[in-house]
Amino acid sequence: QSVLTQPPSVSAAPGQKVTISCSGSSSNIGNNYVAWYQQFPGTAPKLLIYDNNKRPSGIPDRFSGSKSGTSGTLGITGLQTGDEADYYCGTWDSSLSYVVFGGGTKLTVL
Amino acid sequence: QVQLVQSGSELRKPGASVKVSCKASGYNITNYAMNWVRQAPGQGLEWMGWININTGTPTYAQGFTGRFVFSFDTSVNTAYLQINSLKAEDTAVYYCGREDYKCGGGSCYLDPWGQGTLVTVSS
Numbered sequence: 001q002s003v004l005t006q007p008p009s010v011s012a013a014p015g016q017k018v019t020i021s022c023s024g025s026s027s028n029i030g031n032n033y034v035a036w037y038q039q040f041p042g043t044a045p046k047l048l049i050y051d052n053n054k055r056p057s058g059i060p061d062r063f064s065g066s067k068s069g070t071s072g073t074l075g076i077t078g079l080q081t082g083d084e085a086d087y088y089c090g091t092w093d094s095s096l097s098y099v100v101f102g103g104g105t106k107l108t109v110l
Numbered sequence: 111q112v113q114l115v116q117s118g119s120e121l122r123k124p125g126a127s128v129k130v131s132c133k134a135s136g137y138n139i140t141n142y143a144m145n146w147v148r149q150a151p152g153q154g155l156e157w158m159g160w161i162n163i164n165t166g167t168p169t170y171a172q173g174f175t176g177r178f179v180f181s182f183d184t185s186v187n188t189a190y191l192q193i194n195s196l197k198a199e200d201t202a203v204y205y206c207g208r209e210d211y212k213c214g215g216g217s218c219y220l221d222p223w224g225q226g227t228l229v230t231v232s233s
Binding site: 031046 | 155214225
């Protein structure tokens with residue numbers, strides 16, 4: 001049981017937009033920044049978004065992040081088949097003094 | 111460039127120990143902490159804890175105390191994860207991840223990650 005809640009899967013057609021939600025509480029997302037990671041099968045996670053909405057160098061602007069209250073959202077526009085991967089949200093939990101992750105969302109581009 | 115390179119896959123019998131390494135390059139290691147994350151087969155990411163490179167002080171998440179040991183050798187810029195008294199349920203991919211000591215201040219993210227080390231525990 002993950003501290004952060006994500007939908008197990010989302011899907012959309014190529015070229016479309018998709019959003020992935022990440023729900024937490026005041027001890028984690030509510031008072032800390034959200035990060036998002038992309039993981040392809042058999043490879044390591046890669047940082048996609050940090051501090052709610054910042055993109056590391058090299059990440060296309062098709063990927064965006066936002067936060068409202070105790071929830072974060074990852075948005076991906078102009079979907080490509082190469083975006084098919086698992087996406088994880090993560091943040092700091094101030095009560096646990098832990099890094100916490102969501103359970104992951106599998107994106108399928110139909 | 112900044113990178114973390116982990117040691118290769120390991121196969122151990124129950125009750126044995128294993129030591130996974132994570133070699134850092136391309137940055138000043140004292141400016142960053144090293145985190146460890148476990149991913150069991152078909153499962154999500156689970157944070158194991160981190161080690162303060164400056165002080166050598168490890169912090170372990172619940173469920174990773176006792177048999178798990180984080181360490182760092184500054185002479186070779188390498189972090190280590192040792193798992194003792196291995197159990198079948200320790201079978202997983204273990205990742206190291208760099209973090210810039212900002213988690214307590216609310217800005218918490220791991221970048222980059224090592225490529226992962228598969229540890230298989232089987233008799």
